[in-house]
Amino acid sequence: MKILYSFTVLYVLTISFLHAQSNYKQGYVVNMNNDTLKGFIDYKEWSNNPTGINFKAGNGNSPQRYTPLNTKAFAVNNLEYYERFIVQVSKSHVELSDLSSELDTTYSIDTVFLKSIVLGKRISLYSFTDKIKTRFYVLDNSSDQVRELKYFLCLNDETNTIKEFSGYRPQLLRFAANYQPGNLKISRLINESSYSEKKLTDIFVAINGYNNKLVVHDNMSxxxxxxxxxxxxxxxxxxxxxxxxxxxxxxxxxxxxxxxxxxxxxxxxxxxxxxxxxxxxxxxxxxxxxxxxxxxxxxxxxxxxxxxxxxxxxxxxxxxxxxxxxxxxxxxxxxxxxxxxxxxxxxxxxxxxxxxxxxxxxxxxxxxxxxxxxxxxxxxxxxxxxxxxxxxxxxxxxxxxxxxxxxxxxxxxxxx
Structure with missing residues (x-):
């Protein structure tokens, strides 16, 4: 037991030490005046979307803090790209131990950095992860509206099973009908999809059209x-x-x-x-x-x-x-x-x-x-x-x- 306890303590200390380390990579910040500031960003293993970043204009400069309150976007060159949006953030849980028997559709309105996954001519895909779960968002470039792709889970006490509410499928089917009318392959892809980055990426690429210019950011894992x-x-x-x-x-x-x-x-x-x-x-x-x-x-x-x-x-x-x-x-x-x-x-x-x-x-x-x-x-x-x-x-x-x-x-x- 002492060895297991020591292993746990060392692991926690390792995590703490990890978050304390600096790892500056080339990148840029777009401020609220739409000015692009090139320099170096302290690049972390962001398991959750960052609430702020440290940015230096040069290796000899002191770091400055940039948050969604003073930043429109930032990027670590060739690695990750984030944009600032004001969005609805659903509060329902997806872990089995946290599920309730009633459908929870509560949300808050937050200003956050969304991680870019697909930048498309028609629609773009983003994600936001916090301690509750990962959510995916769609940006309709024709209206500049950003909406969460809805996905909820709850318990069915009578059958002791999990009920799934996949609101993201009708949302995506409407985009498919608008931008790819009559394309049964895309409709089938949407109806059979799971709420995951890989499956949603395939759908967004298809709706935008394979021949259109796309920026698809690789999965970090x-x-x-x-x-x-x-x-x-x-x-x-x-x-x-x-x-x-x-x-x-x-x-x-x-x-x-x-x-x-x-x-x-x-x-x-x-x-x-x-x-x-x-x-x-x-x-x-x-x-x-x-x-x-x-x-x-x-x-x-x-x-x-x-x-x-x-x-x-x-x-x-x-x-x-x-x-x-x-x-x-x-x-x-x-x-x-x-x-x-x-x-x-x-x-x-x-x-x-x-x-x-x-x-x-x-x-x-x-x-x-x-x-x-x-x-x-x-x-x-x-x-x-x-x-x-x-x-x-x-x-x-x-x-x-x-x-x-x-x-x-x-x-x-x-x-x-």
């Missing part, structure tokens, strides 16, 4: 695959009562490690904080030679092999980041599935030998906690070192066998 090799130094330590070996008896094992995995990127442009799921294959060989017991002329020995497949979810944070160099810390836990050879615990007497097969019995499934630091070079080569906290691989009252490890490795990151 993404994924990245990797594979690697490493070398591991593992240490098995017996502690407790002198049953198997004296307290503190330990041996090391050196072995290669193969790994592969996927990174789930919140923002594929910054790659500052993301989730990693890794699969590792490793083997250990521990040889405890004849060790004197507390009884004279009696010796114990143990020689066994362990083969492990590990599934390792992790949180990775790049606390220093440039285009060609990133320095990161990595926290996670490993779910280990192990198999063992047909080993035996050998007791040697003055004139005889006894073998206790499969003793001590080692755990086939156990949890361990790796802590990792490393660097990413030229976007593809990751070099790291890690320490695995000691985890018990036995389940006895009188004694325990604790397994810890050091590891150094190289991963190759595929893609951009």
């Amino acid at each position: 993404g994924k990245r695959f990797f594979a690697g090799v490493a070398v591991r130094s593992s240490k098995l330590t017996f502690s407790g009562a002198n049953v198997v070996f004296p307290d503190g008896t330990q041996k090391n094992s050196f072995s290669p490690v193969l790994s592969t995995g996927i990174d789930i990127l919140t923002n594929k442009n910054t790659k500052t904080l993301f989730l990693r799921f890794e699969l590792e294959l490793a083997a250990n060989h521990f040889n405890f030679p004849k060790t004197p017991s507390s009884w004279s002329d009696i010796y114990h020995s143990l020689d066994f092999k362990q083969y492990t497949v590990a599934v390792i979810p992790q949180v990775v944070y790049n606390f220093y980041s440039t285009d060609n160099l990133k320095v990161f810390v990595d926290l996670g836990f490993s779910i280990n599935f192990s198999a063992y050879n047909n080993y035996g615990y050998i007791t040697t007497y003055s004139n005889s030998v006894s073998i206790n097969n499969k003793y001590p019995e080692f755990e086939r499934t156990y949890i361990s906690f790796p802590l990792k630091v490393g660097v990413l070079l030229n976007k593809h080569f990751e070099i790291y070192g890690s320490y695995w906290l000691s985890s018990s691989v036995t389940n006895y009252i009188q004694f325990s066998g604790g397994l810890s490890a050091y590891q150094a490795g190289v991963n190759y990151m595929f893609g951009k």
Whole structure:
């Protein structure tokens, strides 16, 4: 429990540290006088739409704060674009635990930055995310009106199901009838669509016409695959009562490690904080030679092999980041599935030998906690070192066998 608590605290501190860091990228701000100010914007991994940004005219200048009250638009060059609008913001929830049995259509009128997804000749698509949910908005360029695409959920107490109110479909069907009359393909696309950025983007591109000039901003989320090799130094330590070996008896094992995995990127442009799921294959060989017991002329020995497949979810944070160099810390836990050879615990007497097969019995499934630091070079080569906290691989009252490890490795990151 202490390890889990520490992991939680470290994760929270990592998030806090993330929001405190600066990451200035080239961009521009459009002020209320329609003046375009070029400079640098402190680019964050905005899980919610920003309520304000820090902007510097040059690297040596002090940052200034720009909000929807004094800014019409801003952009981080080639990455993200936001515009200021006064809009209705629905207040209904979409998380199952927060749903009510009555349809909630309440809203507030707010001045916010909307994130641009599709800038079209006829209609444009925007999004707004806060702590409640993500909403999508349509701008009708013929009238300059911005409206939320309606989508509500509520509980049906009688059938214990969720009722869905997809008001965005008739809204989009009206635009399709106006700009693409008689196009049954678009109508079918709308009627079968979900309330998601990808599906709505396809619809907006179709309504605007594929031949018309469009600016489509990529989805910020993404994924990245990797594979690697490493070398591991593992240490098995017996502690407790002198049953198997004296307290503190330990041996090391050196072995290669193969790994592969996927990174789930919140923002594929910054790659500052993301989730990693890794699969590792490793083997250990521990040889405890004849060790004197507390009884004279009696010796114990143990020689066994362990083969492990590990599934390792992790949180990775790049606390220093440039285009060609990133320095990161990595926290996670490993779910280990192990198999063992047909080993035996050998007791040697003055004139005889006894073998206790499969003793001590080692755990086939156990949890361990790796802590990792490393660097990413030229976007593809990751070099790291890690320490695995000691985890018990036995389940006895009188004694325990604790397994810890050091590891150094190289991963190759595929893609951009």
